Each structure stands twice: as structure tokens, then as C-alpha cells.
Amino acid sequence: MSGLPPMVHHPDYSFPFPPEHRFPMAKFGLLADYLRTRGLLTAANTYRPGRCRDHWLKQTHCPEYLDRFINNTLSRDERRQMNLPWSDGLVKRTLLAPSGTVLAAQLALHHGLACHLAGGTHHAHYDHASGFCILNDLAITAHVLLRQTGVKRVLIFDCDVHQGDGTASLLKNEPNAFTCSIHCENNFPFTKATSDLDVGLPVGMNDDDYLSVVDRTLNRLLDTFSPDIVLYDAGVDVFSGDPLGRLNITEGGIRQRDTQVLGTLVRRGIPVATVIGGGYDDDRQALAARHAIIAEAAVAVMR
């Protein structure tokens, strides 16, 4: 693998989409381009997922909701919750991405570390979409790992600026999946779910305070929960300039966070699969570069 960590990507993650929409659908393709240009995503370390198995989808989500989404028969309210224009391209990418996170987790179990260049749709609930999230790849992957592999304990370490409410709800009766969300308290979703551990941060928190909370929380969880694998949501909407953020974290701070999290896990020999999570910016190239930080950190930690 030429020393590069495995990276999971599919060319259909980005598809023709209204460019003025708040959700930056182009970012997945731009992120892959960015990494390819820098020699970090090559034929040797690229893995492509297939369509998520029905069985995997249905052990986490409501089968009727899945059917309504796939067949474009969602109600008006459901479409409003989804807040993304339905299209064949949307269905295709939505059914690919969860198996991308499963694939990244399987690669992480084998190689120690793997990056999914998408994923982290943590607001999706059992039978409805929310916050641009239709299916919950993190909960789907946790269920697959616990039920279809030998994994005993999964830690979901979610550092997206928004609370992982869907993941918390979907896994609340699963004692072997520990959900931890470190988010800005006064931000979407305004009605929070209850994760196994919620760390609500004040608006405007800066790098030093943030990095120390993330480090302390991770180390405490590794000592107490002893996961066999970690799913790390490296959302970049903690960035100071993110329009949906409200924290005051620099790009240097994000790089330090990701290097610190991956370094800790690799040092302790705990497999980790990363997902990119949220990130918003009218400058799509700048956003792609910001999402590349987690992949660059993975390369640095593996060297």
C-alpha cells in the first residue's frame, strides 16, 4: 500500500446538484481530487464500496422509511426534514455511503487505520432524515461490526460541531456501542438526544481549551470502555469560519485535534476508521482542503 493508509471513496458520492444549495454536495469529489493531486490517494490505497446490503440497512433503519426514500414517496413533512432535493443520484450516493463506512471499519481492523472520504451522517434517525442526513452510517456500521464480525465493543467518537443525536438514539439500547459526542451546546439540534457521553462546549471556544477537552475525553473513554475499534467523526464544522459552526477553532487546531486523536489510538493499538462529518463553506475548494486534514493526519501518523 506504499505506506499510505487505505482510503474509501466512490465517484458517485458527488453528483449533479444545485450549486447554490446549503449542502456542499460537490465536496466529496473535490476532496478526492485534492488528495490525488498531492499523491495521498492513489490506485494502490483507494477502495470503492458497493451498494449497502439491504440486511445492513434494515437492522438499523425502518424498512418502510427506506422504501419511501428509495421510491420517492416520502411525505411532504418527510421531504422537509430531509432538506435535500430527491434525485436518482441522491438515492445512489445515499445507499453507497454507509457501506463506505463499513468498508473503512473493516479495513481499519486489518490495517489499524482507514479513512472514509465521506460519512458521518449522524443526524439520521430510525425513520426520518434530519440535518442533511438520510441514513446513519455510524449506527449502521456499529451494528454490522457487533453482529456480523467478532468485534465486542465499538466507540463512536464524534467531534462534529453538532450533536450526534441520531446515532445516540439508534444505539441507545446497544450496550456494546458507546456513543460520545463533543459538540457546541448552543447549536443544532436544539433538542438533544442522550449519548452515552455528551460534552457540550460553549459558543466561541478556542483551540487550547478544545484540544484539551478532546484529549482528556478520549483517553478517559479508552481507559474505561476499552473499545476494539473507534469510529471517529472528524467534522470540520468546528472551524471558526464555518457558517453552521459557532466554535472558534483554527485549521491548525483541527490538524492538531486529528493528529492527537489518531496518534493516541495508533499508539494504543486500537483500530480507527475516520469519517469526514460536517463542514460548510461557500468556497468549496477551501472546504475540500479542510476535510483533507483528517486524511493528511492519517498519512502522518502511519509514517
Ligand SMILES: [Zn+2]
Ligand atoms: Zn455538523
